[in-house]
Amino acid sequence: MKKILILSANPTNTDKLRLDEEVREIQAGLERARSRDQFEIITKWAVRTDDLRRALLDYEPEIVHFSGHGAGNQGLALENNAGEIQLVSTAALARLFKLFKNQVECVLLNACYSEVQAVAIHQHIDCVVGMSQAIGDRAAIEFAVGFYDALGADRTYEEAYEFGCTAIDLENIPESATPVLKSRNNLTDNSETNQGTSQESTSAVKVISLENPEGQVPLDSAFYIERPPIETDCYETILKPGALIRIKAPRQMGKTSLMTRILNHAHQHDYQYASVNFQSADAEFLSSLDLFLQWFCASITNELNIPVKLEDYWQGVLGSKNKCTNYFQRYLLPVINTPIALGLDEVDEVFKHPVIAADFFGLLRAWHERSKNELVWKNLRLVIAHSKEVYIPLNINQSPFNVGLPIELPDLNHSQVQDLVKRHGINWSDSQVEELRKLVDGHPYLVRVALYEIARGRITLPKLQQIAATEEGPYSDHLRRHWLNLQIDAELLAAIAQVVTADSPVNVGVEAAFKLRSMGLVKFQGNDVIPLCDLYRQYFSARLGIKQGNSPT
Incomplete structure (x- = not known):
């Protein structure tokens, strides 16, 4: 008989997990299994470090299952004597399992960002499963049950891993790529990494069909690359009363893809959610505040799939803002009666109408301020995404852009680009990755x-380097859009000419920078800027008739 030791920890100062449901489902599944007599389940709750060590000594399990919180490189979250979080380092866990x-025989770490611990423990244990990124409760439970x-x-441990991933897929949860298997018996495992792999590097790859890179990255895509700790911070924040998250980044950097995942995370915690893209607002609704707020309320109501009742709340002498507030406070929020995660995308469109x-x-x-004290407003969680700096004059106490959780999406680093290369089935050296970067x-x-x-197979890296900045290359539409936007503003056109000409960082003034x-064309070095990449330097130099190393005439 094999012993399954299930260790659970949910410190009081962390988000509540559905650990009891997970254990109950595992037990129920094994009780009806054909080989139920071959397994004994032992459960330990609110596990502290001493409990972990003693349980391994006392019960001598063949399978160890941990349910709880993970913190990437910082370790796994157990509890201290006060029931609060106590992180156990990756090195300590590896030493213990040695x-x-x-x-x-097998360790299953059903905790967010636990791949780094799985890699370390796998040095000593033949089969280990960890999570490459954050995983929702539903996906974690479905994987464990499967x-x-x-x-x-x-079935073997390797087959059980596949059944777990399939269970997630069958429930239409877009997280089946999150569990990562480290096994000496898995001949197809291409996820081996060295100890010290960071949570930024997700090396376990499932081979799937390629995706045309346009628009947001679908929830079930294997080509979404997390940029820790951004996702974890957002997932934790959206579950807090009155949360406000503001995402800023140039276009095509992944704002909408991140917003979609935040809303999906909220949905997995039984929140209602809705998203509004302000680019979809007809011009007539942007002609007056009253029409705009009516459109805003109606759009959200439709997204929540409840009846629109503007006529009941848009009457009398109260101003448009009061009517809109009443619509939320007296209708939308009470009717839903659960937290609502509201995504506001492309709010740059509103900036055009000061x-x-x-x-x-x-x-x-x-x-947002009312959510600090009023119960009904605590249920409203906001996610705001925009590309541009906020130049409109807003009173510092009346702006949502200086409160909440600020997120500025960075470019992908070397290991993240390398990960994306692998996900496309391309075998490159570090130097080739750097050439692309x-x-x-x-x-x-x-x-x-x-x-x-x-x-x-449409192009090679050397060929791409040769034609990328030309109309023949795959970036022609992208580059042309930037060029047309620059031509509208003579000052920006002059500024980009300075930038692509200079051999060192250049000061073009605060507003132009x-x-x-x-626009995503430059990056800061101190107060000065340089071109984001060689592609932009080459393209705009050619368009401006500037030879590299020469000043514009």
């Missing part, structure tokens, strides 16, 4: 376009 390498159902049917913008953003800030930096869209074309950064 002492049981002749006893323990895994143990398969073990109960006499009168509407000042009142609308002031309204969002007022709602030199051409397009770590811009997610530009990187994905290159890898998509290379993976399809931030506008060029909002």
Whole structure:
């Protein structure tokens, strides 16, 4: 008989997990299994460090299952004597399991960002499962149930892992790529990494069909690359009363993809959610504040799939902002009666209408302030995404852009680009990865376009380097859009000419620098800027008739 030791920890100062449901489902699955007599389940709750060590000594399990919180490189979250979080380091866990390498056959770490611990423990244990990124409660439970159902049917650990991932897929949860298997018996495992792998590097790859890199990255895509700790911070924040998250990044950097995942995470915790893209607002609704707020309320109501009742709340002499507030406070929020995660995408469109913008953003800030003390407003969680700097004049106490959790999406780093290369089935050296990064930096869209074309066999890296900045290359539409936008503003055109000409960082003035950064064309070095990548330097130099190393005439 094999012993399954299930260790659970949910410190009081961390988000509540559905650990009891997970254990109950595992037990129920094994009780009805064909080989139920071959397994004994031992459960330990609110596990402290001493409990972990003693349980391994006392019960001598063949399978160890941990349910709780993970913190990437910082370790796994157990509890201290006060029931609060106590992190156990990766090195300590590896050293502990080394002492049981002749006893323990399999370790399952059902905790966010636990791949780094799985890699370390795998040095001593033949089969270890960890999570490459954050995982929702539903996906974690489905994986565990699928895994143990398969073990109960006499399947191997490797097969049980596949059944666990399939269980997630069957429930249409877009997280089946999150569990990562480290096994000496898995001949197809290409996820081996060295000890010290960071949570930024997700090396376990499932081979799937390529995706055309346009628009947001689908929830079930294997080509979404997390940029820790951003996702974890957002997932934790959205579950807090009155949360406000503001995401800023140039276009095609992944704002909408991140917003979608935040809303999905909220949905997995049984929140209602809705998203509004302000680019979808007809011009007529942007002509007056009253029409705009009616459109805003109606759009959200439709997204929540409840009846629109504007006529009941849009009457009398009260101003438009009061009517909009009443609609939320007396109808939307009470009717839903659960937290609502509201995504506001492309709010740059509102910036173009300063009168509407000042009142609308002031309204969002007022709602956020009310959430600190009023129960009904605590259920409203806001996620705001924009590309441009906020140049409209907003009172510091009436702006939502100086409160909440600020997120500025960075470019992908070397290990993240390397991960994306692997996900496209491309076998490159570090120097080849760096050549691509030199051409397009770590811009997610530009990187994905290159890898998509290379993976399809349509182009090679040397050929891409040769034609990338020309109309023949795969970036022609992207580059042309930037060129047309620059031509509208003579000052920006002069600024980009300075930037691509200079051999060192250049000061083009605060406003021009931030506008060029909002467009994604430059990056800061101190107060000065340089081109984001060689692609932009080459393209704009050619368009401006500037030879490299020469000043514009």
